Amino acid sequence: MGFAEYTAAREYLGIIGQPVITYILIVSLLQGFFSILYLLKKEKYYDYLMKCLYINTGLYILGFIFLAWFHIQIYNTVLIEYPDFLRQMIPVGSSRFTVPLWIESEKLYFWAMMSMIFVLTVRRRKDLVSLLGIILSVFSALVYFFSNPFKEPLPALHNEISRWYAALAAGDESIFQIAGTLYGRITFYYNSTYMWTHPPMLFIAYASLIITAAACVYMLVRRDTLYDGIAYRYAKIGYILLTTGMLIGYPWAVEAWKDSAWWWDPKISGSIMMWVLYSAYLHAHIYVGKEKMWNVSAYLGILCFTSLIFTYLLTYIVPGIHSVVQP
Amino acid sequence: MRFHMQKYDYYLVIATTVILFTIGVVCVYGITYYNYLAVNPQWTRTVQYSQYIDGMNSYLYPFLVLLLISIGLCIPKRLFEQDILVKFSALVMGITLILTFLYGIETGLGFILAVMIGVQCLVLMHTFRKSKAIRYEKEGDAGRIGSSLLHLGLVILVFNFISLRDNPFHISIFWGGMILITAGNIFSFYPDMINRLLFRQSRS
Numbered sequence: 001m002g003f004a005e006y007t008a009a010r011e012y013l014g015i016i017g018q019p020v021i022t023y024i025l026i027v028s029l030l031q032g033f034f035s036i037l038y039l040l041k042k043e044k045y046y047d048y049l050m051k052c053l054y055i056n057t058g059l060y061i062l063g064f065i066f067l068a069w070f071h072i073q074i075y076n077t078v079l080i081e082y083p084d085f086l087r088q089m090i091p092v093g094s095s096r097f098t099v100p101l102w103i104e105s106e107k108l109y110f111w112a113m114m115s116m117i118f119v120l121t122v123r124r125r126k127d128l129v130s131l132l133g134i135i136l137s138v139f140s141a142l143v144y145f146f147s148n149p150f151k152e153p154l155p156a157l158h159n160e161i162s163r164w165y166a167a168l169a170a171g172d173e174s175i176f177q178i179a180g181t182l183y184g185r186i187t188f189y190y191n192s193t194y195m196w197t198h199p200p201m202l203f204i205a206y207a208s209l210i211i212t213a214a215a216c217v218y219m220l221v222r223r224d225t226l227y228d229g230i231a232y233r234y235a236k237i238g239y240i241l242l243t244t245g246m247l248i249g250y251p252w253a254v255e256a257w258k259d260s261a262w263w264w265d266p267k268i269s270g271s272i273m274m275w276v277l278y279s280a281y282l283h284a285h286i287y288v289g290k291e292k293m294w295n296v297s298a299y300l301g302i303l304c305f306t307s308l309i310f311t312y313l314l315t316y317i318v319p320g321i322h323s324v325v326q327p
Numbered sequence: 328m329r330f331h332m333q334k335y336d337y338y339l340v341i342a343t344t345v346i347l348f349t350i351g352v353v354c355v356y357g358i359t360y361y362n363y364l365a366v367n368p369q370w371t372r373t374v375q376y377s378q379y380i381d382g383m384n385s386y387l388y389p390f391l392v393l394l395l396i397s398i399g400l401c402i403p404k405r406l407f408e409q410d411i412l413v414k415f416s417a418l419v420m421g422i423t424l425i426l427t428f429l430y431g432i433e434t435g436l437g438f439i440l441a442v443m444i445g446v447q448c449l450v451l452m453h454t455f456r457k458s459k460a461i462r463y464e465k466e467g468d469a470g471r472i473g474s475s476l477l478h479l480g481l482v483i484l485v486f487n488f489i490s491l492r493d494n495p496f497h498i499s500i501f502w503g504g505m506i507l508i509t510a511g512n513i514f515s516f517y518p519d520m521i522n523r524l525l526f527r528q529s530r531s
Contacts, residue, residue: 236516243512247484247505251498261371264383266358273354280347286340300344307351318358319365
């Protein structure tokens with residue numbers, strides 16, 4: 001087992017995963033189409049919409065199983081054995097990758113999959129499901145074109161693994177720097193327990209909060225408190241996961257970034273902003289029955305979701321320790 | 328009296344919502360300013376970074392104080408009548424202000440947070456004992472315990488961030504606060520389910 005087996009598994013993931021995500025795109029486009037037709041008062045298309053949602057959820061889960069298989073292959077095939085002369089620098093003899101299923105291009109996929117699952121739980125509210133059907137159809141298109149986990153699986157991780165094997169073969173001094181960086185990445189990032197709790201909790205929260213946002217839109221359009229009830233129900237789930245997930249990130253940051261400048265980093269500021277806005281939404285909701293408060297609550301719910309999207313995008317648009325872009 | 332209290336509660340909720348929203352605005356300012364400074368890739372290694380951190384803290388602290396006051400008014404209201412509550416809050420605020428002028432805002436904040444932790448522990452104790460000495464808007468054990476746990480967890484966490492950053496137990500205290508907040512959220516949001524699961528079972 002080694003690099004050759006790993007690259008074979010990576011290629012095979014592309015072969016089996018690419019058709020799945022292509023089908024997801026096709027079914028999502030149909031789903032969006034049927035959602036629009038339903039909203040144009042064509043009741044009979046709702047059944048088709050639901051079928052698309054079920055098929056799409058199934059496809060997402062199938063793709064996720066393929067990704068899990070690939071991650072198991074990474075664990076089985078890639079063994080980083082540090083040469084003896086590195087022992088003073090690295091306290092372990094070898095490392096394996098236990099890579100979580102929500103990194104790099106996989107995170108948007110995971111979020112989309114969880115959103116599909118959540119939408120199925122509101123299937124009785126046909127109008128809301130139709131709006132969510134359109135949103136998720138756009139979401140799936142974004143996953144396909146900008147964050148396809150099967151097109152070039154885990155490019156950053158692949159680059160790190162390739163560089164390690166290349167440095168090992170070359171046997172030059174670059175191995176010191178590469179080994180040091182890789183050991184840090186494996187210990188504090190890929191194999192960190194926090195990585196298995198902090199991101200998935202946040203993505204599941206985001207999935208739940210999509211429904212809150214859609215229900216808030218309907219609340220303003222229809223002026224029906226029924227939608228407020230739905231928005232609140234999903235906001236509660238989202239808020240619990242958001243709060244706990246965000247808090248779990250703190251000891252991780254203290255441990256992994258102890259020598260770095262991370263306090264008031266843009267992503268941290270964005271996360272605090274998102275959390276205080278959701279806290280404000282839930283606080284305002286206490287008096288939602290009072291005159292005009294439902295209005296405030298609905299606008300706040302939409303603003304909160306806008307802040308959520310903004311916070312997610314911060315990783316890609318603003319430099320910082322939590323970002324992929326550098327100045 | 329009850330009507331008066333409800334109106335007071337309503338304005339308190341509105342005030343808290345506005346304060347939370349304003350903290351969000353401070354964060355947006357932080358993101359924008361960080362982005363502006365990050366034109367120089369090495370800026371976090373310069374004095375500019377510590378100035379930025381100090382600046383952000385100084386913008387946040389006044390709103391944090393306001394938030395603590397609004398929560399502070401929210402917590403002891405369960406224990407005291409309104410006139411005593413106002414006197415109690417005025418006394419705490421007075422001491423906080425004196426400490427702030429003498430020793431800085433972190434000491435002032437530390438004091439107000441320590442008082443709030445004490446009061447909230449008292450509230451929690453009374454809640455567990457189902458004492459008649461405290462008042463709640465919410466019905467049911469789970470909702471009341473949830474609210475107490477949530478407030479206690481929150482003040483412990485903020486106290487830990489402000490006054491115990493260099494304490495060897497900082498992370499342990501953090502986990503304690505986090506568990507209280509998570510449990511408080513679950514108890515507050517799903518009181519019926521928790522009542523069914525925990526309290527009725529224990530009675531039967």
